[in-house]
Amino acid sequence: VENCLFRVPKYHFSNGSEFFSKKYFPMGGSEESEGPIALADITKTDFKNFLKTLYPLQISATLSLTRAEWISVLKLSTLWKFDKVRMLAISQLND
Incomplete structure (x- = not known):
């Protein structure tokens, strides 16, 4: 993300997101087998x-x-x- 490497566990990305599970983890895989994922057009702040x-x-x-x-x-x-996470964000923004 913006030339910055974030090292985070894949669990929430592979289990919480249809997008990530289909695009980046279609076969499951272990933490060690996955390399960095480039996220274009995403800011570090976001x-x-x-x-x-x-x-x-x-x-x-x-x-x-x-x-x-x-x-x-x-x-x-x-x-x-x-x-x-989307529903939580909407809920927080509506409060």
């Missing part, structure tokens, strides 16, 4: 905001993201078909 929802630093019932961060999350969750 990707970091999205990762906050998948891998929160604190375990709590709610995430403390700004409206702009939730918009980033909504944009990427819609693009990548993360339905549960």
